[in-house]
Amino acid sequence: MSLYMRQVWAVVWKDALLELRTRERLVAMGAFAVLAAVLFNYSIDTAVVRPQDVAAGLVWMTIVFGGLLGIGRTFHLEAQDDALQGVLTSPAPKDAVFLGKAFANFVLLYLVSLLVLGVFTLFFGLDLGSNLGGLTLSLGLGALGFVSLGTLFSAVTAGTRMGETLLPILVFPLLVPVVIYGVGATSRLLASRPLSEVAGSLRMLAAFAVASLAVGAVLFRFVVED
Amino acid sequence: MDRPNGSPAPVLEASGLVREYGPVVAVAGIDVSLVPGEFLTIFGPNGAGKSSLLGMLAGALRPTAGTVRIRGDAIDAGGTEWRRHVGVLSHRGFLYHQLTVHENLRFYGMLFGVPDLDHRIDARLRQVGLDRRAAVRVQALSHGMRQRLSLARALLHDPALVLLDEPYTGLDPSAAALLRDVLMELRDGHRTVVMVTHNLREGLELATRVAIQVGGRFAWEGSVEGLIRSDFERFYHEVVEERS
Numbered sequence: 222m223s224l225y226m227r228q229v230w231a232v233v234w235k236d237a238l239l240e241l242r243t244r245e246r247l248v249a250m251g252a253f254a255v256l257a258a259v260l261f262n263y264s265i266d267t268a269v270v271r272p273q274d275v276a277a278g279l280v281w282m283t284i285v286f287g288g289l290l291g292i293g294r295t296f297h298l299e300a301q302d303d304a305l306q307g308v309l310t311s312p313a314p315k316d317a318v319f320l321g322k323a324f325a326n327f328v329l330l331y332l333v334s335l336l337v338l339g340v341f342t343l344f345f346g347l348d349l350g351s352n353l354g355g356l357t358l359s360l361g362l363g364a365l366g367f368v369s370l371g372t373l374f375s376a377v378t379a380g381t382r383m384g385e386t387l388l389p390i391l392v393f394p395l396l397v398p399v400v401i402y403g404v405g406a407t408s409r410l411l412a413s414r415p416l417s418e419v420a421g422s423l424r425m426l427a428a429f430a431v432a433s434l435a436v437g438a439v440l441f442r443f444v445v446e447d
Numbered sequence: 448m449d450r451p452n453g454s455p456a457p458v459l460e461a462s463g464l465v466r467e468y469g470p471v472v473a474v475a476g477i478d479v480s481l482v483p484g485e486f487l488t489i490f491g492p493n494g495a496g497k498s499s500l501l502g503m504l505a506g507a508l509r510p511t512a513g514t515v516r517i518r519g520d521a522i523d524a525g526g527t528e529w530r531r532h533v534g535v536l537s538h539r540g541f542l543y544h545q546l547t548v549h550e551n552l553r554f555y556g557m558l559f560g561v562p563d564l565d566h567r568i569d570a571r572l573r574q575v576g577l578d579r580r581a582a583v584r585v586q587a588l589s590h591g592m593r594q595r596l597s598l599a600r601a602l603l604h605d606p607a608l609v610l611l612d613e614p615y616t617g618l619d620p621s622a623a624a625l626l627r628d629v630l631m632e633l634r635d636g637h638r639t640v641v642m643v644t645h646n647l648r649e650g651l652e653l654a655t656r657v658a659i660q661v662g663g664r665f666a667w668e669g670s671v672e673g674l675i676r677s678d679f680e681r682f683y684h685e686v687v688e689e690r691s
Binding site: 307314 | 507528542555600
C-alpha cells in the first residue's frame, strides 16, 4: 500500500474507531431513521395512496435529513483538543485527509441508508424482490455523492457560530441531483422494473459522486488552511 | 549537510515574516536562522505574537509576507515532505480523548509514515514514562500525562526541528523535570528546537540562543553565553516595558 493510501486509511481507521467508541452519530442517525419511518407510516392514507408509490421519495428524504444529522458533526471530535490542527501539520496531503473523512462518512451513511431501506420495507410492506442489488447500489452511489459534499461543507461550517443551521442551507440545494436520480432509480427498482431501465440514473449518480469527491478533495485545503 | 565553507546548513530559515489579522499586526518582520543543535527560546509578554510566529514556522498559519524554509525546502511550495522534519507541541495537545494513548500515537505514526511503528511507539512511551498506560484512554489521563503524550506524539517521527509553544503550562514539578530531560536530550542530540515560553528559568536553562519578542518584533536576540539569570530577568522587564 502506498504512503498516500496508508494516510487515507489512517483517517478512516481513526474516525471509525471514534464512532465505535462514542456511537454519537450512528445512534442519532439511526434513531432519526426509525422515527421518521414510523411517522411517515402514519402520515399516509392508504385508502387513497399506495405506500409503495411514495416510498422511494420518503426513503431518500429520510436519508438526506438523517444523514445531515451525522455528517454535520464530522469535525466535532476534531475540535476537542484542536486535533485537526495536529492532522494538518502532518505530512498527509489535505486531499488524503478529505478522502479519509469522506470514506469514513460514507461507511456510516451507507449503513444508515440500508437501515432506512430495511425499516421502510417493514412499515410500508415493500417488495425488494430481485432488485436488492440494484437498490443497494443506488443507495451506495447516492450516499457517496452526499458525503462528498457533506464532508466539505461540514468543514466550511465547523468553525462558524451558526454552523448547524448553515449546513443544510448550503448542502440541500447541491443535493438535488442525488435526490432526483436516487428517487428515480429507487422507485423503479421498488416497482420491480429491470435494472437496465435505471442504468442511466445509476450512471448519473456515479458521475455526481465522482465529481463531488474530486471537487471536495481539491477544495478542502482552501477550507482548512488559515 | 554542511555548506561549502564547512558551517552546517540551517535546519530552519525564516526571513521577513509578517502576519496580520485584519488591521492587527501580530508579527511585524522577523528573521530566524537555526542550525542543528541550536535551541532558541523566545520570551515575550502576552500578545507579542509568539504563537503566531510559531504557527507560521510550523506551516499552520500562512504568513502575510516572508518565507520559511525547512532544510532548504520552502514550506509554501506546495509539497508536504518538509513536514516530516517538524514536530509541534502546542498548548493544545492535538489528541483524541476517546482513543487510547497507543491508538493516538498509532494514528499520527501512520500519517507521518513512521517505519517500525509499534517499536517506535513503545520507545517514545518509555521515554515519557507512559509505557504502562498505553491502553488507557486519553480522557482518563491528567493534564500532565496528556502533555507527556503530546510530547511523545511530537517526537514520534524523530523530527529535526521541534517547535514548542508554552510546553511547561500546567505541569507538576516531576512532569516539568521529565520534559526538561527530554528537551536536553534533543538539544544534545543535535536537534533544533524553538520554544516559546513565559518561564524564564526553564527557558534560559535549555537555550543556546534567546530572543525577546515585543509588539511582533524581536526587541533583543543573542546567545545565552555569559548571561546571568537575575540580570536577564531585569533586562527582560526593562525591554518589555520600554517597547510595550
